[in-house]
Amino acid sequence: MTENLHIAVLMGGWSAEREVSLSSGSGIAEALESLGHRVTRIDMGRDVAAKLTEARPDLVFNALHGSPGEDGSVQGMLDLMGLRYTHSGLATSVIAIDKVLTKQALVPHGIPMPGGRIVKSADVYEADPLARPYVLKPVNEGSSVGVAIVTDEGNYGNPIGRDVKGPWAEFDELLAEPYVRGRELTTAVLGDRALGVTELRPKSGWYDYDAKYTEGMTDHIFPADIPDEITQACLTIAVEAHRLLRCKGCSRADFRWDDERGVDGLFLLEVNTQPGMTPLSLVPEQARHTGMSYPELVQAIVEEALK
Structure with a gap:
């Protein structure tokens, strides 16, 4: 395990996903402290560069969701400041947040995505x-x-x-x-390995923002009750998309599967480079099912960032 570090946890911000980011950041900060790291919590405002300069951390744990924490803006700032940080870098973040650029980067390599x-x-x-x-x-x-x-x-x-x-x-x-009829599947990737496949069954019928972040509104089925060939296809596509986009740390690939069409009905919708780390989030849940505790997951992301 890496020696104890001073880690700034960057959370909050002003995107539509602010509250989710605050929840992720709080859990991450507590996990880091339980591992013996010194933590500075930063709720990102326009003075974020000044706060980071004052804190002088060894590493920034990026717990932001949405813009500007996920779209390359914060990554570019951290690059200019010479600070190491978790998750994906500038170019990857710019591409992955944009659904059209993601298609342009992945579809020519055989990754199945819906037209549009x-x-x-x-x-x-x-x-x-x-x-x-x-x-x-x-x-x-x-x-x-x-x-x-x-x-x-x-x-x-x-x-x-x-x-x-x-x-x-x-x-x-x-x-x-x-519109791709059928079922909602998701696969987390940590480093270079996929953690598994979860099926999401929203009780409202649609996996929207409320269904994602309101307890009890979505059933998470892990491992997904799907044919082995679909499981294997999700794992392979998720790892390959992570590699092609040059993601770092962890990412999450979201799929729709038309179960009347077999493997031809499986489509990657997007790759999330800053997946949630809240109590309801899918990456910690999949990690837990593979025997990795929440603090161990956080530590693994830290060690990926230091490579």
Whole structure:
């Protein structure tokens, strides 16, 4: 094990995922202290560089979610300051937060992802960009923030009404993708190994932000009750996407699987380079099932950052 370090835990910030980040950061800080490290907790504001300069940590544990902690901004700042940090670097973060760039980086290498195209939000009031059902989502938000499934039976209207609440009211551009029916699967990668496959069964029928972070709203099935070939495909694709994007530390690959189509129905939706570390989060849960405690997981991420 690495000698005891002074570690700054960067959390909070001002993204839509602030509360989740604070929960992740609090758990990480407590785990680090239990391991004997000295911890400085930093709720990121615009003065973050000054706070880090004052703290002078050996390592920054990046517990931020969403922008600017996950999109390369903070990574670039830390690079300029000469500070070592956990999780992925600048270039990887820029690509992975952007769903279009992620497709461009992975699909040519044979990673199966849904098709799709960028649409102007104003245009969806005139006509559907794709045949229904389809999904509209922000290009660079995480945690299912602002995702809408547009169906014939839905209450968005046809075409979508201008006064209807949805991501089109918040973002100038959206990614339109065909809706993949079926099941929600996810695989965590730590270093160069996949930890397993979890199936997520939201009681609301859709794994949105509330379903992810509200206790009791989603059943986590681990290991997922799926055919061996689907399990193996998830593990292989998750590790290969982690490698192709040059992720560091841990990442989480999210999938949709159309169980009527076998392995041809498996699609990678995105790679999360800053997966949650809250009590309900999937990476700690998968690590626990493989015999790794929460502090051991945190320590493993620290040691990955020091390589």
